Amino acid sequence: MEKSRYVPVHLLQVGNYVRLPLSWKDHPFLFSSFKLKAAAQIEMLKKLGINELYVDLDRSDTPPLTEAPTTPPVAETEQDLTQLQAHMAQCKKERIEIQQRMRRELQKTESHFSRSLARMRNLVGKLQKRPLNAIDEAKELIADITQELLASDNLVLHLMSDQEKGHDLYFHSLNITVLSMLLAKELQWGNSEIQAVGLGALLHDIGKLKLPSQILRKQTPFTKPEQNLYNHHPILSHNFLKLVPDFPVIAAEVVINHHEHLDGSGTPRGLNAEQLSDAAQLVAVVNYYDTLCHPNRQYPAKTPYAALSYLYKHSKGKFNQGYVAKMIKMLGIYPPGSIVELSSGQFGLVMSVNLQNILLPSILIYDPLVPKEQAPIVELESEELRIERCVTPAALPDNIYKYLNPRERISYYFGHRE
Structure with missing residues (x-):
């Protein structure tokens, strides 16, 4: 059974899990792999000049279309898309600043x-x-x-x-x-x-x-x-x-x-x-x-x-x-050092837990399009993500294992939130 394939952008649907063929710095989305949640995101992909991209069918809520819809969706105006792109870029900038703060703390x-x-x-x-x-x-x-x-x-x-x-x-x-x-x-x-x-x-x-x-x-x-x-x-x-x-x-x-x-x-x-x-x-x-x-x-x-x-x-x-x-x-339920799978389908390593809010730890995310040393560290609360399950390091594919680098010895130390 087919698990993934490249799909023309005009055949994408909300609910498809996509992977962008662009460097992380060249698009306004926070991640290079994510599930489409709105038609405007598909229009944004067209605006970025992407003709086709990789769709993970296992992680998608619905399959891509097999042919172009006879009734095209209501198109966003150029001004709307420009404003949306600017808003997304600003949000991404703020998220990057948060990640930089967390790296400084670490x-x-x-x-x-x-x-x-x-x-x-x-x-x-x-x-x-x-x-x-x-x-x-x-x-x-x-x-x-x-x-x-x-x-x-x-x-x-x-x-x-x-x-x-x-x-x-x-x-x-x-x-x-x-x-x-x-x-x-x-x-x-x-x-x-x-x-x-x-x-x-x-x-x-x-x-x-x-x-x-x-x-x-x-x-x-x-x-x-x-x-x-x-x-x-x-x-x-x-x-x-x-x-x-x-x-x-x-x-x-x-x-x-x-x-x-x-x-x-x-x-x-x-x-x-x-x-x-x-x-x-x-x-x-x-x-x-x-x-x-x-x-x-x-x-x-x-x-x-x-x-x-x-x-x-x-x-x-x-x-x-x-x-x-x-x-x-x-x-917390998932202490630092735990390998987890998120609701987005991504794998991550729990890096930190705020002792005042233990249910929403900070997690280093596996993203193959981002260099390992720049891997995004996200706070679950701000990204509206949740942990689906804990994973043993041995169950990870080799490329994800090397990227996340699970610790052989679990050592903790405390810091103060900036």
Whole structure:
């Protein structure tokens, strides 16, 4: 069955999904592929000098005409078309300015993320030889993040670029820190509690530095002795902190208890809900979400969308349900990093979510006629688009996969809306 074909412009109908044979900068439409919604758009295509174009029949509401209509549609006057074209061009200009603003926000956040990551690397490098200096630097980093976090309520959570290979500890720890502090803020915890949660999250995995490298690099399931040794890493992390006078109790509890479950099935000590602080329960939720988003020795990575769904369905009894619900509400149904198909039929990568309006994220759109580095980033609200479904990266055609560049590691950082 025919799925697409080139069609003369005079045989187009409203409801046809078309792809323009022009560079994105050479037409007034926002996208180079879209569904025709009005007869005036067809007249506009004629005015642009297009004789025929590609119609995707699968995405069309109706097939093109097979012959020219005997009663031609009421033609727009030249003045009407000129005014429409000018209006569309102005709208496109405004959309481009919005996209440029979003790119600036993203670049600024990437810069903050890179600086925090460099500080994380530096303090981890000092932990073995100068632990007191390292902890002081950790406290300074958390204080700076807290100041930024509390500076505004108009926060945007952005998807960051892929990690450098071999640096999981830095990216994982910083990601858990950012999400945990954001979640604590959403729960309206106080400044000191947010800082304590952040400090504990930042240092929660430092005990892994004492594990044999072959354990950390292993790609196949652990043997029972290896699993027991790995399960011991929160205690190793906590042992680092015993050298630090007056280390915050809340942060220390996060470090040693971030793998414990409410029903006593966690590790390393099998504690239950009554023995776990609110901060430790919160970081346990965030840590599990991050783990689900990345491949391990037994399971492939889940998409952020699927990870949240799995967490919701399988967390009862193990994790604090109030914190699970709050994190789902914070990240939205389609968290940054999700690959989605839109109502326009286009594929996109969720790049950002405004924490004040999580149902309408910003999405980088696949458009084969736009260079990858200039790919449009649109806000669903302003474009009147909706998400139809989430898609696994493996299901994408190779050209779309390379264009959207789904992240192997999901890392987040927050910024402020301009």
